[in-house]
Amino acid sequence: MPFLLLLLGALAVPQFPTQFVATVETTAHLVDKSKTYPPWLRRVRLAYDFVNKRARASILAGYDAGKNYTRRYDEKHEYVVRGGEFPDCQRCYMGEPMPPPQLPRDARRETDALIDGRPVEHWVVDNHPAVERSHLYFDAASRLPRRLVNEMLESGEHLIPIMTYDILDLELVVPADLAFALDPPWHHDNCTRRAGGWPYLHLFHHYLMI
Numbered sequence: 001m002p003f004l005l006l007l008l009g010a011l012a013v014p015q016f017p018t019q020f021v022a023t024v025e026t027t028a029h030l031v032d033k034s035k036t037y038p039p040w041l042r043r044v045r046l047a048y049d050f051v052n053k054r055a056r057a058s059i060l061a062g063y064d065a066g067k068n069y070t071r072r073y074d075e076k077h078e079y080v081v082r083g084g085e086f087p088d089c090q091r092c093y094m095g096e097p098m099p100p101p102q103l104p105r106d107a108r109r110e111t112d113a114l115i116d117g118r119p120v121e122h123w124v125v126d127n128h129p130a131v132e133r134s135h136l137y138f139d140a141a142s143r144l145p146r147r148l149v150n151e152m153l154e155s156g157e158h159l160i161p162i163m164t165y166d167i168l169d170l171e172l173v174v175p176a177d178l179a180f181a182l183d184p185p186w187h188h189d190n191c192t193r194r195a196g197g198w199p200y201l202h203l204f205h206h207y208l209m210i
Contacts, residue, residue, distance in 0.1 A: 011109070013123055013136075014143040016101035016208060018050040021179070022170040024203045026062075029161045039063050046203060047179035048210070053098045054180050055210040057201050069201060070180055071210050073098035079191060080198060081183050089182065089191035092198070099200070101208045103145075107136060120146055133159055134205055144170055148204050165204045 024044045031040035042062030048055050053073035059065050070079040076095060082088045107123040114120065119140035126133050130153065137147040147166050151159040182191070200209040 013103055013105055013107045014121070014138045014145070015103055016145060016204075017170075017172055018101065019048065019174045020170055020172050021045075021047050021175055023060075023168040024057075025166040025168060026203075027164040027166075029163065044201075044203065046210075047175040048101075048208075049175050049180075050098060050101060051174075055098070056175075056180050057203070057210060068183070069198065069210070070182065071098070072180065077188070078197060079182055079186075079188075081186055081191075083183065089186040090194045091188060091191040092194045092196065094197060099209045101204075103136065103207050104134075110135075112140060113137065115146055118146075144172075145204060145208075148207070150205050163205070167204065 022045075024046050026042045026044070028038075028040045028042075031038055033040050039062040042064075043060040045058040045060055046055070054071065055073075056068060056070045058068040066084045067080060067082045070081070071094065072078065073094065073096075076093060077091055078094045079089060079091045104125040107125040110122040110124050112119055113122045115137060120137040121140055121143065123136040123138070124133060125136065132153070133151045135147075135149040135151070136145070138144060139146050145167050147164065149161050150163045150165075152162050154160045182188075202209055
């Protein structure tokens with residue numbers, strides 16, 4: 001029985017951890033890499049705590065570099081802080097619940113692969129059959145998420161990569177309270193109130209959003 005449970009676990013699609021810190025790199029494959037704008041690479045430092053319903057994404061490079069997004073679902077507020085020459089802080093009421101990290105249960109196992117010399121599990125899910133497909137890769141030893149490549153149909157002929165999401169330096173820790181604190185000198189009362197809020201940040205396609 002223990003062997004059977006272990007086997008069934010290995011056959012199941014891995015799931016996202018609910019508390020961690022990591023660096024996320026997103027690559028937009030359709031952007032012209034020979035030009036400086038728009039940027040094709042984005043690097044985000046992420047503190048994620050679904051258990052306590054809070055997350056923060058600090059944009060290190062790429063579009064919106066120098067901004068950080070703090071989503072306090074536990075307090076029903078979100079903040080966007082911009083540093084640099086023209087610092088700014090905006091806040092908004094946020095009434096919706098924190099979206100859970102959900103990987104597709106209907107993904108199918110493919111032949112394992114290597115990423116940066118490390119063995120990874122390879123799973124595929126057809127989001128919209130013959131139109132959109134996602135390749136998901138998980139570290140073979142830890143079964144933690146490593147990469148997602150999203151493909152879409154081009155000109156009705158074949159699938160081409162659209163976006164790649166890489167999760168780097170993932171640490172399974174409970175992020176400290178300080179990880180979700182606003183950068184000085186900002187606090188709730190001196191941030192400008194904004195109506196409407198901001199779109200979700202997609203950090204592993206739509207399977208991980210904050």
